[in-house]
Amino acid sequence: MKSIIHILICLITLSAFSQNDKRFEEGNDLYNQGDYTAALEKYESILASGKHSSELYFNIANAYYKLNHVAPSIYYYEKALLLDPNDKDIKNNIAFAKNMTLDAIDTIPEVGISKLIKRTTNSMSYDAWAKLAVAFVFLFVIMFIAYDFAYSTNKKRLTFLASNTALLFAIVALFFAFHKFQLDKSDQPAIVFAQESKIQSEPNFRSSEAFVLHEGTKVQVLDTVDVWKKIKLSDGKTGWILADDIKMLKKF
Template sequence: MRLILLMVGLLLTGMLRAAGPEDALKEAETAFAEGNYAKAVEQYKALLEQGYTGSELLYNLGTAALHASDFGTARLALERALLLDPADPDVLANLEALKKQLPDQFEEVPPFAPVAWWRRLAGMLSTDAWSVLLILLAWLLAGLVFAKMRGLGLAGKPLPAWLLPTGAVVLVLGASLLFTRWKMLSSHKEAVVMVAEVPVTSAPDEYGQELHRLHAGTKVEVLDRIGDFYKVELPNGDTGWLPEEALERI
């Protein structure tokens, strides 16, 4: 079913080329069904390298990689799919299944509830959808202002005094949600450990004291960069330094 949705998505976006992705998708699905998850991962990665993308493709890649125990690839693909479609229940379920299999089990610091709620709300629509909604709200507010200036009303009655302020507040909220959604897609502050094992050190060099040892699939937040090292925050709130080559930004 998700393969069909992926095919439809590629067709609708006009990304089918002369060779097309149909064969690669079918090969990936066949490989997955036969338990050859490594081959399925290769096929999905090849499509990404050709320029195809989308939450369905990333979900399929993440799922195949999860079955292949390629936790770095699985986490990266599923997190990227979640960015594109934050409410997808299949992506969320597979992410939870993946986290339970990771070697690194942290007591995660829960996000501030209002911020988490706001991000979930922003993630309900794409940036394009929020943009269209914002334009419609702006035109509606402009129409209300025009009607107010001309003394027009509804059913022969003047416009309620609360209507314009409410419209302005809704417009500002819509703009804020659009900005939040854009930041979610463009900030690239989060990254995934892609190597089998890497030490977290106290300094941005090979001489720093080892604080932790992370494994493929662990997600961190990038705070700073010095040379070839990133300062990162671990899921439990601890900080340290990781070499750039050990990470890939979400």
């Protein structure tokens, strides 16, 4: 009985994949014909089925860009970039889309040791750093055992040095693993969808207006209080925005 259910589940899954592939091709055909609205309907029906990919987000973003919808185009380019951060086409297109935004926000450059640490941390994923730390711990144990069984002074010196080096690298890898975990946890990007949003200095309408943002601007979410989100811009400015005015990028 279980095998029959398993077969039925496999058939349903294959059928869903086949339908999504068909919709994707139909959407591409409509896009090439210049019917961007109809293409979006095909692409978004795939999203509604629970499937997502960088290619799908990229095509949705392209369609919104052709329709001059600033916020959705940047939003879906950014989502595509999250799944495929090295894709040159996505990077090129998102640069064009950002030219349509009204807000010119500077970026505070990182310098010195903090820049080096962040670049090193982001060179690998959290899982990769954790696995590297485990590998060095394993190497430390092997070298420590070898030191214990070594008879000559030279071998003891060599294995002692190797074990301590492995332990040092394990600690460093563990540091970068936790740092990467914290960076990923604190990285909560969002895109402003409201055509114009007044940013308050406090999470209420009675507070003073800090500044104004427009659709398509990327922000970092720092905190949440009721219907308000505390945001930070790339130039360091902070303020509170209505939650309904933005869409979080990491929600798939």
